[in-house]
Amino acid sequence: MKRALNHMTVPQLDYAAFLALASALDCVGVEVRNDLDRALFDGIAPDTAGKMARDAGLRLVGLSQVYPFNSWSKAIHDEVRALIATAQASGAETISLIPRNDGKETGNGERHANLRIALKNIRPMLEDADLVALVEPLGFPRSSLRSKQDAVETIDALNASHVFKIVHDTFHHTLAGGGPIYAAQTGIVHISGVVEPALGIDEMEDEHRVLVGEKDRLGNIAQIRALLDAGYDGPISYECFSPLTHALSDPERAIRNSFEFISSQLAAEAA
Secondary structure (H helix, E strand, O other): EEEEEHEEEEEEOOOOHHHHHHHHHOOOOEEEEEOOOOOHHOOOHHHHHHHHHHHOOOOEEEEEEEEOOOOHHHHHHHHHHHHHHHHHHOOOEEEHHHHHHOOOOOOOHHHHHOOOOOOHHHHHHHHHHHEEEEEEEOOOOOOOOOOOHHHHHHHHHHHOOOOEEEEEEHHHHOOOOOOOOOOHEEEEEEEEEEOOOOHHHHHHOHOOOOOOOOOOOOOOOHHHHHHOOOOOOEEEEEOOOHHHHHHOOOHHHHHHHHHHHHHHHHHHHHH
């Protein structure tokens, strides 16, 4: 399992401390974000930020995010172009595209048309930059793109699998009702757990996403095992939104213990 760390898991850390933590956790790379309560890279120039990561032995596996990418407009076009330029300058391997998640534009015909329009417009920008974009279906009922199948089928219909991959997020996969894994089309895996026993699946929100342990209700181990068995060999990145995780006094120890729990469970299943 190739470990990675999303800055959302430890948003209290500045960029340098975030890189140091990921390195200490033996991660292959990190995902940085432009939606935290801090400037992207803490305002460090992208080329310098990329060098800092590489000097720490880390890849910039992802740069988030453009939202809502599937409500296409001149403003979204400009955001995509700007994020691509930042990715090129920093050496980031991918950018993230997040669908509309407010209950609007969710009708079947509208959803599919909007997705196709956005991907068709983004494709040439990615080709010019020799860059991959990660499309992340969100499993919430209010999401305009819940299904990985919809994303994969649209990407395939546009013959654009060379520039678009999908995110397999164990939380959103569960909320969307499961379904096919699509290991070959997956560019990154996001993991997090939900442990509150009284929550219904349709009540789960980002604020409930904590580290994976024995009480996890999302079936992270089974999902990761299915992906690995199907040939997935990319980063598996921790993305926790819970304030409880953000407030951990020793995040390195907690995240390490969780990674090791997952690895031990995978090894036990394989034995």
